[in-house]
Amino acid sequence: MTEKILSERAERLLKALVERYIRDGQPVGSRTLARDTPLSLSPATIRNVMADLEEMGLVTSPHTSAGRVPTAQGYRLFVDSLLTVKPLRRNTVERLQKELEGAQVETGSLLQSASSLLSSFTHMAGIVMLPRREVCTLRQIEFLPLGGNRILVILILNDHEVQNRVIMSDRQYSRAELERMAGYLNQEFSGADLREVRAQVLASIEQARADMRSIMATALDVADRVFQQEADDDFLVAGQDNLLGYQEMADIDKLRQLFEAFNTKRDILHLLDRSIEADGIQIFIGEESGRAGLDTCSLVTAPYKVDDRVVGVLGVIGPTRMAYDRVIPVVDVTAKLLGSALSSE
Amino acid sequence: MTEKILSERAERLLKALVERYIRDGQPVGSRTLARDTPLSLSPATIRNVMADLEEMGLVTSPHTSAGRVPTAQGYRLFVDSLLTVKPLRRNTVERLQKELEGAQVETGSLLQSASSLLSSFTHMAGIVMLPRREVCTLRQIEFLPLGGNRILVILILNDHEVQNRVIMSDRQYSRAELERMAGYLNQEFSGADLREVRAQVLASIEQARADMRSIMATALDVADRVFQQEADDDFLVAGQDNLLGYQEMADIDKLRQLFEAFNTKRDILHLLDRSIEADGIQIFIGEESGRAGLDTCSLVTAPYKVDDRVVGVLGVIGPTRMAYDRVIPVVDVTAKLLGSALSSE
């Protein structure tokens, strides 16, 4: 793709520069770089190289007499071909695993934990997109009468997912009536796709009285709506507060934009969507995301799989100047662990 | 309690000062105040009054040559006896009501809505403490077999609350077996207190085989734990981001402290607890809260009732310099509406 344009030496210097900048957050001067790097070059030489890098758009100086700072492109090159990722310590992996397994065996809280973990391990904001579940098979349905005309619907879907909702009916139904309805649905449709079921229920007029049919349809309807909503437009964020700590977020206005983005959700979802196809870690750096408020932020994502099928994306949002070498493995491992936790559930 | 120390005139001036300061956020000078108030006094006279107020600790000047600013004590006096509350426009009440009733007939999302509404109507952070439910009667319990040794427990409690959890058993149970267990529990204990039930189940050895008893106990145990957790230490916050907008929060460190307080929860809960006994609106101003990070914030709370029993508290957190006359009725009405929504549920 990108052919080798940079000399070995230039690459090593760029790498050293980015690493240094990530560490200190200060523009890096030629002098510092000369000391930092084992190449034993004089500052003057380094200045020449820097001038080249600047021309290529990989670094800039905030003003004539400051050191150099990586640009988005510079970071890009860095993460794509220069970065050496620190493997997680065994200890850390185990802690992650324990926390995830310790979580309730319930999808919601599992995702919540994943998000919190991402946040606390990276000290940035963790983000988990809710798993998409186009296939949604009805495994079992139950109706329980509540007081008045209210009926509790319990759906077990995809073997693991439990949903319940209260629906209103126009008259009171006995326990027996409701059991008959449930029994009918279970017998006929267990294992079928939810929408399929709803369509068939609506079609098969002769099978049941109209009012009962309407209850069943309503129940399936509700379930469907819940699912759609969850699948389409939602994600969990944890530890946004961590972002307050970074000096690149010192600008209150920036912060507000960012928090707004979390609330609007649309833009972020769009980003997450883009990375759902990529097979591994994906990184969006600064302006690459396209979203205004995110221009000083990077997003590191990884899709997670259930039974070898990608069902969602998770990741971390933080300042562009983040320790990619630490963050990447955390995101990577969390995605894998979450996947397996969801599979074995 | 506080006897009338202030002259009529002093009170009117203090009121005008606080109102003006709330509007503009700038220290108010004697000149401005002279123009603002219909008393037709000269600035010099007002200066004399201000000197008195300052001595009483009701106002201060940030420096020798700035106007005056209310102190916490000044705000206190203001809200306690000077404030004229603006009634909500009928329109607003209706909107609140509609939004609350439109919410799913489910406690969780209802509280969530209340919190969001508080936040969006006041442009500050909304806060809702989860209702305490010491009484927790079992209305109905159901067991459904899932794959493997997993059993889905569905509990209907207090007529409205639905909980479900998956528990593991040591062997597989048939639907019929589980139905028998549920039937037994429903028949014997429907309407009884949850803990009572658990105790009795554990005691009554002769009624069922040991393994079944253990399943029932586990189920009740789980429910109990969930309840306890929810009741004791939780509240919902919405719209914290709104706080970013206020200039008194411009200090990033302040903000961080504040957000930390939301996460730690303990201190905030303590505050909410303090106001659960008070019958009506309660207001904590600045340092009164005792919590460090909250010293530039005020908290306006109101308890909400279900069937004439106070079950929780809700309110709003914002800068001390907030429009109390607007906020108070919003909090008040929301508390009442939430109460009635929960009652009629």
Added chain:
DNA sequence: GGCTGGCACTCACCTCTATAGAGTGCCAAT
């Protein structure tokens, strides 16, 4: 050709000073 030392230059940042403006405190007069 590539590397280096040297030197002039630029720019952010800090401090110091001067000035304008807002508002007070106090006093003497009504």
Added chain:
DNA sequence: ATTGGCACTCTATAGAGGTGAGTGCCAGCC
């Protein structure tokens, strides 16, 4: 008791000068 007047205090703002970090470029060296 209230008021006008006046000196005073303090902040905010702008400009001036100094400092230091770091660059760009050039001439010399390997």
